[in-house]
Amino acid sequence: MKVPQSLKDLMEGAESLVYLEDLSTKKGVLQAINPLAKLVAITAMIVASLFIFNVTYLLLICCVPIFLAVTSRLPLRQFFSRTALIPLFSVIIALPPLFLTAGNPIASANIGITTLTITSEGLNQFLIFTVRVWFCVASLVVFVLSTGFEKVLRLFSSLRVPHLIIQLFSLTYRYFFVSIHEAQSVLLAKEARTYIHKRTINRQALKDLGAIIATLFIRTYERSERVYLAMKARGFEISNETKQSTPKLHLMDVAFASSIIVAFAYLALL
Amino acid sequence: MAEPIVSVKDVKFSYPAGVSALKGVSVDIHQGERVALLGPNGSGKSTLILLIAGLLLPSKGEITVFGEKTTSKDFQKLRSRIGIVFQDPDDQLFTPSVIEDVEYGPKNLKLPEEDIKARSAHVLEKMGITHLRNRPPHRLSFGEKKKVSLATALVLKPELLILDEPTANLDLVSRRGLIETINELSKAGTTIIVSTHDAEAIPELADRIVVISHGEKLCEGKTSEVLEDKAMLEASGLEPPTIVDLFGELKTQGLINDVPITLSDGKEALIKLLKTQKNTPT
Numbered sequence: 001m002k003v004p005q006s007l008k009d010l011m012e013g014a015e016s017l018v019y020l021e022d023l024s025t026k027k028g029v030l031q032a033i034n035p036l037a038k039l040v041a042i043t044a045m046i047v048a049s050l051f052i053f054n055v056t057y058l059l060l061i062c063c064v065p066i067f068l069a070v071t072s073r074l075p076l077r078q079f080f081s082r083t084a085l086i087p088l089f090s091v092i093i094a095l096p097p098l099f100l101t102a103g104n105p106i107a108s109a110n111i112g113i114t115t116l117t118i119t120s121e122g123l124n125q126f127l128i129f130t131v132r133v134w135f136c137v138a139s140l141v142v143f144v145l146s147t148g149f150e151k152v153l154r155l156f157s158s159l160r161v162p163h164l165i166i167q168l169f170s171l172t173y174r175y176f177f178v179s180i181h182e183a184q185s186v187l188l189a190k191e192a193r194t195y196i197h198k199r200t201i202n203r204q205a206l207k208d209l210g211a212i213i214a215t216l217f218i219r220t221y222e223r224s225e226r227v228y229l230a231m232k233a234r235g236f237e238i239s240n241e242t243k244q245s246t247p248k249l250h251l252m253d254v255a256f257a258s259s260i261i262v263a264f265a266y267l268a269l270l
Numbered sequence: 271m272a273e274p275i276v277s278v279k280d281v282k283f284s285y286p287a288g289v290s291a292l293k294g295v296s297v298d299i300h301q302g303e304r305v306a307l308l309g310p311n312g313s314g315k316s317t318l319i320l321l322i323a324g325l326l327l328p329s330k331g332e333i334t335v336f337g338e339k340t341t342s343k344d345f346q347k348l349r350s351r352i353g354i355v356f357q358d359p360d361d362q363l364f365t366p367s368v369i370e371d372v373e374y375g376p377k378n379l380k381l382p383e384e385d386i387k388a389r390s391a392h393v394l395e396k397m398g399i400t401h402l403r404n405r406p407p408h409r410l411s412f413g414e415k416k417k418v419s420l421a422t423a424l425v426l427k428p429e430l431l432i433l434d435e436p437t438a439n440l441d442l443v444s445r446r447g448l449i450e451t452i453n454e455l456s457k458a459g460t461t462i463i464v465s466t467h468d469a470e471a472i473p474e475l476a477d478r479i480v481v482i483s484h485g486e487k488l489c490e491g492k493t494s495e496v497l498e499d500k501a502m503l504e505a506s507g508l509e510p511p512t513i514v515d516l517f518g519e520l521k522t523q524g525l526i527n528d529v530p531i532t533l534s535d536g537k538e539a540l541i542k543l544l545k546t547q548k549n550t551p552t
Binding site: 148149150153170171173174177178181223226227229230231232233234235236237 | 320323325346349350352353354356358360361362364365366367370374375378379404406408422423426
């Protein structure tokens with residue numbers, strides 16, 4: 001995974017992350033499934049994983065989101081890069097139990113003032129936690145990449161998720177691009193005046209960054225005001241609520257969700 | 271004369287930062303008119319259209335649209351009768367897909383679902399953007415965004431259509447298409463208010479011009495009269511269209527009597543002039 005080294009890299013990375021929505025229009029297995037059936041199946045997978053405490057089984061079920069990604073024609077490189085970040089944090093969270101759980105010691109290291117011992121029980125807990133987190137993230141990534149944000153919001157609406165929450169998601173999504181475009185235009189303006197992206201952090205770089213962030217906030221705030229006026233011009237009121245119709249389920253959708261539920265329920269009960 | 275559908279009476283407006291955008295403007299606009307608010311950047315014309323649309327409220331003075339004051343609580347009910355298209359389509363389009371943006375207004379107005387679908391399909395077809403219906407607006411080209419912006423206003427079937435700098439940043443083909451659409455709407459009875467600094471486009475967009483400069487109304491009149499007044503235009507930081515400038519010079523030289531304001535009229539006038547010159551013995 002490429003580590004962003006400048007604000008420009010960060011912006012490009014953020015934009016490409018969401019631009020992956022094109023994948024939801026590809027002709028793949030998950031793209032053909034009704035979003036509701038997909039959501040039910042993915043939820044069942046995640047819930048079932050919480051009841052699986054065998055590392056081998058957990059590693060086995062990790063093949064499911066990979067298999068779904070392949071059959072849904074999602075690029076594996078991007079799939080893995082997007083599923084790696086959050087599990088990296090989970091590794092940090094899972095580190096203390098690795099050393100603090102009592103049990104059979106399998107390795108130890110002297111680090112001067114103390115000795116760190118890894119027990120088989122600690123390792124088991126560490127693996128269960130990190131593998132489970134990766135599985136959950138991978139399942140969600142597969143769902144989001146194969147569905148598209150717009151369909152996800154429609155699905156939430158049909159499931160009677162409060163309108164305000166859907167609107168918040170929708171606007172956050174919209175403003176994400178607005179903010180990126182504003183940031184890109186600020187950076188472009190800087191570049192046009194011989195601004196060079198320095199890879200080192202010094203006082204000037206921090207000063208530039210501060211100026212860019214400040215400008216960005218002001219510009220996005222002003223744009224948000226204009227977007228609000230555009231919404232108001234078309235009858236927007238906070239209390240307004242528009243309902244989406246429930247998407248129709250077909251036999252294939254039911255079969256897909258049912259098979260996932262049965263298979264994962266079986267694994268959870270083993 | 272019939273009552274104006276838009277009546278702006280001695281309107282003043284200041285932004286919270288203290289900038290005085292309008293300093294007592296009065297304008298009347300009647301049913302079916304095509305009116306251009308002409309002025310340089312920062313003259314206050316965009317503020318005026320936001321005030322007419324009821325999106326800003328005047329600091330002083332009064333604006334009445336369709337007989338309802340913009341400060342009235344019931345003004346929101348007039349939303350379906352007023353369509354506004356912003357200069358920057360990125361300000362106007364905010365939903366994840368084109369179709370949702372087009373359906374946004376009708377849904378807010380709680381129109382029946384069948385009516386919303388029919389209106390949306392019709393307006394997308396009319397604007398030639400049916401193929402974009404499921405695309406995210408932020409992925410479209412500027413010209414496409416501009417068309418979608420107009421579609422989001424037209425879907426409400428407005429009786430009054432307000433456009434802020436409609437021709438800005440458009441290529442020639444898109445510009446031509448937009449002008450044709452606006453004129454079709456005008457022929458169908460829609461009242462058009464256009465805010466612009468593009469004097470070149472005005473002859474095709476408006477029958478009457480209101481010139482605004484530094485927050486004040488400098489003059490108003492028929493398009494041909496206002497555009498011929500080169501001194502006034504230059505004093506307000508504007509220039510007459512090239513065609514008017516050229517034929518204005520010919521009029522000053524006594525070669526023609528009337529100054530054409532559109533390119534097609536200019537071509538006719540030029541051919542007529544050349545024929546006359548050819549037949550005149552030297």
